[in-house]
Amino acid sequence: MKQILVFVLFAAVLCWTMFAPTYKHILIFRQAMLQKEVDYMLEIGANGSYGYVDAMAIAASRQRLGQHGFQPDKLEYSVAATNGSTATSAAAPVLRGAGIELIISYPYDHLFHIDRLIGMTVPSDYARMAASGLKMSEYVP
Template identity: 60%
Template structure:
């Protein structure tokens, strides 16, 4: 009985050691892709040509991330500004010097459930990974 218990514990530890780095790698890649997309949207949206990040830009971003395997409807975008004005209104671009803030989040999607094998509790179901930042608008009317 003791040998069976040792075998089961060893087998679960072995599975975790084999597969955990793969899942961690996927998590790191997802977070990096979210941050890269946030940086790209901020660079475009805060440029002198736009001064906003509107729904069309967000839709194109969802399509780009979906090509990497993200589930597009599960992506959440939050666009704000440092002054409280709408950062996603194309009819009222933010003037130069106003900060545009963007946050893109995505759920962990049960990615870390394998950690249960060694007794670690995975993130809750509503926990999300994300990327974001802020860039000053360069739009001059």
């Protein structure tokens, strides 16, 4: 009985040491892609031609991230302006000097469940990774 217990514990630790780096790599990749997308969307949305991040830009972003393995329906976008105005309307773009803030979040999708084998606490099923950015608008009417 003791040998079976040792075997089970050894197998659990062996599985964790073999597969944990793979899951961490996926986590790092997803976080980097989210941050890259935030930076790209803010660069386009805050330039002198736009001054907003509208629903079309968000739909295009969902499609781009979907090509990299994200599930588009699980992505959540939050767009705000530092001056309190809406930053999602082409009819009322954010004027120069005010900032546009963008946050994209995505669930962890059980990436840490293998860590439970060795007793580590994992994020809840509702926890989300997020990337954010703030860029000053350059739009001048």
